[in-house]
Amino acid sequence: MPSIQCRLWRLALRLVRRKQRFASAQALHEEIRRRRKTGRAAPSPRFLARHEVSVEPVAGVEVYTVRPRGIDSGRRILYLHGGGYVFDIVSQHWDFIGKLVDGLGATVIVPIYPLAPEHTHREVFAGLLPLYDQLVQSRPPASLTVMGDSAGGGMALALAQLARDSGRPLPGRLVLLSPFLDASGDNPGIDALEPLDPMLSKPGGIECGRVYAGGDPITLPQVSPIHGGLQGLPPVTLFIGTHDILLPDCRAFRALAQQQGLPLRYYEAEGMFHVWMLLPMPESELAFAQIIAAVEADEGAQRHPPGLAPRPVQADSVARAGE
Template sequence: MPSIQCDLWRLALRLVRRKQRFSSAQALHEEIRRRRKIGRANPTARLLARHAVSMEPVAGVEVYTVRPRGNDSGRQILYLHGGGYVFDIVSQHWDFIGKLVDALGATVTVPIYPLAPEHTHREVFAGLLPLYDQLVRGNPPVSLTVMGDSAGGGMALALAQVARDTGRALPGRLVLLSPFLDATGSNPAIDVLEPLDPMLSKLGGIECGRVYAGGDPVTLAQVSPIYGSLRGLPPVTLFIGTHDVLLPDCRAYRALAQEQGLPLRYYEYEGMFHVWMLLPMPESNAAFAQIVAAVQADEAPQRPAEARAGQGATAGYQPM
């Protein structure tokens, strides 16, 4: 049973008509124009007070680094924010990043990557790959976690696939939060979930993928990583809710992981909507504890008997 806080967030999202902004291609572009006028959220005052925050451009991309002022664990996180590839980072992302630094003593690297439709996946990866190379040169790759929410989750998986295919060192693990894995919107089970999801709509998601692809097929693995091979990738931890239109694609990904031998911890939270783990509620606290455990895990993933579910979640492990 979802918490009262979850129900209140769901009500708030419906009252502000959040889902309507993704209801069609036209509605999405109207929202893009509105959000461009607002601009992105900068690191919050709370984050600046608690942690050491710096910014340095890498390959033309502004890259923020958030470090603990003490108790540095040596862990590194490359965090890729969500927003359908078309929207800027928001304050909830910065709050979540601060929690990661607090809980893990980790250094979190946050690229402010270029957005569609003004830019495409080609420009995004032209900036991400030099940054990734810089991170793996400066630290043991096993200490690096690549993490992302929504579109950033899909981008995290695609980045690992590109790293593997180009002979780069792989990160120690991937953590995917409500990841956008298939920009085609072709899974028929999505239509069943449409009325339940208070945030996302299929047509807006398809348009996000189309403009991010920039004329390339949306089935390109760099845009829809579910169409790329999962073999040889590092262990993955994935979180999704049962009231998220992206659930069918995450379930399809779970089946592919089993077929292709990808080690996967899969957490499916009953009644949760898109990227709930970034909002204050008991369910997000439960998921956050599992996220921390995933980052702290050794290179070798847990055996099936050791995998655990959190509050309102079912967990599964796909062995190698």
Template sequence: MPSLSARLVNLALPLLGIRRFFAEPERLDQRIAQLRKQKPLRPRAKWHRDFTIVEDTARGYPVVTITPKSSAASAPHLLYLHGGGYVMDIAAVHWDTVLRLCAMTGASATVPVYPLAPEHKADEVLGAMQSLYLELATTHGADRITVMGDSAGGGMSLALAQMLKAEGGPLPGKLVLWSPWVDATASDPAQRMVEPKDRMLAISGLLACGERYAGDLPLDDPKVSPLFGPLEGLPPMAIFSGTSDILVVDGRRLAEKLRATGAPHEFHEYPGMFHVWMLLPVPEGKRALSQTADFIRAGAR
């Protein structure tokens, strides 16, 4: 059973308005337009005491680099791709979680505030992330990099690894996928059974966001739905999913395919947990963060 604090958070989730955002796709474009008027968030002042945090906009979108002030030369490096249905900007909880993970592992991190849909489509965004990753691989060494993300960022992380594999590029040492969204078709009937328990996401909204991100690509194209792409030869993967999240179905299907190919992976399914719970300071979130830190520190691929 989830902890008391996790149950209280789950009860309060509708107050955040995220479920309404995803449950009313006919109002999605209007709400996205409102989001674009908001001031972009960056790491809180307290983190600057222990980290050097630098923002660069030379690539045409902001890229934030986080480096511990006591960083070791051999420390891992994280490329973190935030969630938000490909249409929402990075949130405060993303920054806090990435910085907590850096503090736990001694890692430095690169966090791109990547271009969003519907203004920008999958081909463009993934191309930009591939170019950024290749820069980081040259600087840090590919084996030392963990590419990770939550929700849509988890799907983008897997799609990026598939692109690198297909083109013979240097693969990252590891992948971490939190509540990953890897099938934008939302066509698995098992999701309908989970949907009544999900207090954040709705199938109709996922479809609407996926369509805005896909552009001219079909929704089952691996760039949009990497569940349907090749999984052989990818880096070791840690997948985290909760059973009160529609996307647990994606996590289970991905883990099942990885087992069938013999690909190295861990699948952590948390009973009763909601979407991206690892971003919140509940006991289960702290445990998932600790498991993630252990996975990152466990050695090179």
């Protein structure tokens, strides 16, 4: 049964009509205009006191580097925030990034990439690829995790595919949190989940993909990375909830991973909604422990919480929330 906190979050999302912001293309653009006025969230004073934070431009993109003030494990995470490719980073992202720094002793690199509809995937990857090159050339690529939530999860997979296709060194692993893998909205399983999802709606998601594509085919792998081929990619860990309209595409990805030999740890959390792992509730603590374990697992680390260490699994395995 979902926790009280989870039920309260679900109620709050419905009360603020979060889903209505994605109900149509018009509603999405109205929300984009509103959010442009408020701007992006910056790291809080508490965040800045707890971590060492620096900011510098890389290929025209503002990049935050967040380091632990204590022991540095040498791990690095390139974190790509969500927001449908159209919305800025929010405070919940910074809270989660701080937890990653503390939980792993890792340095987390956070690019503030350009947003659609003012920009497209072309400008995004024109900035991300030089940053990626810096990261894989400065230290062993195996120490790098590329992680993202929602649209950032799709972007993380697309970045790894571009690195593979261009002959660049690959990161050690990918961690995808409620990833946006197919911007077409064509999966027939999506409609059945619309009444269950308290955050996302299909029309707005399609519009996000359309403006991000900037006139290119929506099936272009940089926009819909489920079409980019999975052979030769590093191990992937994927988290998705059963009350998320992105679930059918994640299940399709799981099937493709099995067919194409991609090492995949797949976590399907019963009753969870979009990017629940970024919110304060018991279910997100479980997911966070599994995320920590996934980053450490490929290094042979043994610091898993009791009962939470995921074993290497085949792509058709499912880990339910609470296991």
